[in-house]
Amino acid sequence: MNEAFLDELRALGPVLLDEPLSxxxxxxxxxxADVYFAAHSEEQLRDALRAAHRHSLPVFILGAGSNVLxxxxxxxxLVIENATDHVxxxxxxxxxxxxxxxxxxxxxxxxRRLSFTGYTGLEWACGIPGTLGGAAVYNxxxxxxxxxxxLKGVRIVDPQxxxxxxxxxxLALDYRNSAFTRGALRDHVVLSVDLALxxxxxxxxxxxxxxxxxxxxxxxxxxxxxxxxxxxxxxxxAWWLVDQVGLRGHRIGNAEISQQxxxxxxxxxxxxxxxxxxxxxxxxxxxxxxxxIELENEVAMAxxx
Ligand SMILES: Cc1cc2nc3c(=O)[nH]c(=O)nc-3n(C[C@H](O)[C@H](O)[C@H](O)COP(=O)(O)OP(=O)(O)OC[C@H]3O[C@@H](n4cnc5c(N)ncnc54)[C@H](O)[C@@H]3O)c2cc1C
Numbered sequence: 692m693n694e695a696f697l698d699e700l701r702a703l704g705p706v707l708l709d710e711p712l713s714x715x716x717x718x719x720x721x722x723x724a725d726v727y728f729a730a731h732s733e734e735q736l737r738d739a740l741r742a743a744h745r746h747s748l749p750v751f752i753l754g755a756g757s758n759v760l761x762x763x764x765x766x767x768x769l770v771i772e773n774a775t776d777h778v779x780x781x782x783x784x785x786x787x788x789x790x791x792x793x794x795x796x797x798x799x800x801x802x803r804r805l806s807f808t809g810y811t812g813l814e815w816a817c818g819i820p821g822t823l824g825g826a827a828v829y830n831x832x833x834x835x836x837x838x839x840x841x842l843k844g845v846r847i848v849d850p851q852x853x854x855x856x857x858x859x860x861x862l863a864l865d866y867r868n869s870a871f872t873r874g875a876l877r878d879h880v881v882l883s884v885d886l887a888l889x890x891x892x893x894x895x896x897x898x899x900x901x902x903x904x905x906x907x908x909x910x911x912x913x914x915x916x917x918x919x920x921x922x923x924x925x926x927x928x929a930w931w932l933v934d935q936v937g938l939r940g941h942r943i944g945n946a947e948i949s950q951q952x953x954x955x956x957x958x959x960x961x962x963x964x965x966x967x968x969x970x971x972x973x974x975x976x977x978x979x980x981x982x983x984i985e986l987e988n989e990v991a992m993a994x995x996x
Contacts, residue, residue: 716756722765754822764995794824811891936977
C-alpha cells in the first residue's frame with residue numbers, strides 16, 4: 692500500500708489495514724478491506740476522499756452495511772465507514788419544519804428521535820436499519836412511504852471534492868433506486884440530507900411507532916441478514932415467488948433462506964458470500980423457469996469474488 696497515502700490518512704484518524712469487512716455489515720459476511728477508515732465528521736470524510744483521489748485509489752463508502760453483500764475477496768483500496776452524525780434542526784421552514792442531518796446518522800434513530808419529540812413524517816422509518824445516506828441511495832421505504840415523501844434535498848460531494856446541492860427530482864428516486872444505483876452519480880457521496888416535517892402529537896406518534904415496531908418484529912426473522920434480497924417484481928412479491936419454487940428454509944453451506952420470510956437470507960454463522968450467491972442464483976433460475984420473471988437484486992454487491 693502507498694505509504695504517503697497511509698500517512699495522510701493516519702493524520703486524520705485511526706487506520707486499519709486488511710480489516711475483515713464481515714465485522715462491519717449486518718450479514719456478517721465479506722473479505723477484507725485493504726484500508727479501512729471511519730469518518731466521524733464531514734470534514735474527515737471529505738479529507739479521506741481527497742487523499743484517496745490524490746493517490747488514485749478506489750473508494751467504497753460503507754454506511755451501516757445493512758443493504759450490501761460484500762464478496763469473499765474483500766474490497767481493494769479505501770473503505771470509508773460513514774460515521775458522521777451531526778443534526779441541525781428542526782427549524783421552522785414555510786408551513787413546516789426542516790432538518791438537515793449528516794448522511795452517516797442512523798435513519799431509524801433519527802426517525803425515532805423526531806417522532807418522539809412530536810415531528811411527524813418519519814414514523815414509517817423507525818425500524819429501517821442503515822444510515823440516512825444509504826436511505827437516500829435506495830429511497831428506503833416501508834408501509835407505502837419512502838424517503839422521497841419527506842426529502843427536500845441533499846448535499847453531495849463529487850469526485851473532484853466539490854459540493855453540489857441537489858433537489859429530489861435530480862436524484863430520480865423510485866422503488867429502491869436512484870441516480871446512484873443507476874450509475875449516473877458514480878463516485879459521488881451523499882454528505883447530508885434535508886428533510887421536511889410537520890408538527891404532530893408526540894403521544895400519537897409514539898403509539899404509531901410502537902404499532903409499526905410490533906408489525907416488523909412479527910414479520911422479520913432474527914439473525915444476521917441484509918433485509919430483502921430481491922426487489923418485488925410488479926407481478927408478485929419476491930417472498931411469494933421464492934416460496935412457490937420450494938426454497939423456504941433451503942440451505943447452501945451456512946446460508947439459509949429464512950423459514951419465516953423467504954425474501955430474507957440468513958447467515959447461520961460462518962456463511963460466505965459464495966453460499967449466498969449460490970442461493971440467490973438458485974432462486975433466480977427456478978423463478979425464471981417457472982414464472983418467466985427475472986428477479987432483480989435489492990441488496991448491493993461489493994468487492995471481489
Ligand atoms: C433487517 C433489515 C430490515 C430492512 N428493512 C428495510 C425496509 O423496511 N425498507 C428499506 O428500504 N430497506 C430495508 N432494509 C435495507 C437497508 O436498511 C436500507 O437499504 C438502508 O437504507 C441501507 O443503508 P446503509 O447505510 O446500511 O447502506 P450500506 O449497506 O452501507 O450501503 C449500501 C450501498 O449504498 C452506498 N452508500 C451508502 N451510504 C452512501 C453515501 N452516503 N453516499 C453514497 N453512497 C452510499 C454504499 O456504497 C453501497 O453501495 C433492511 C435491512 C435489514 C438488515
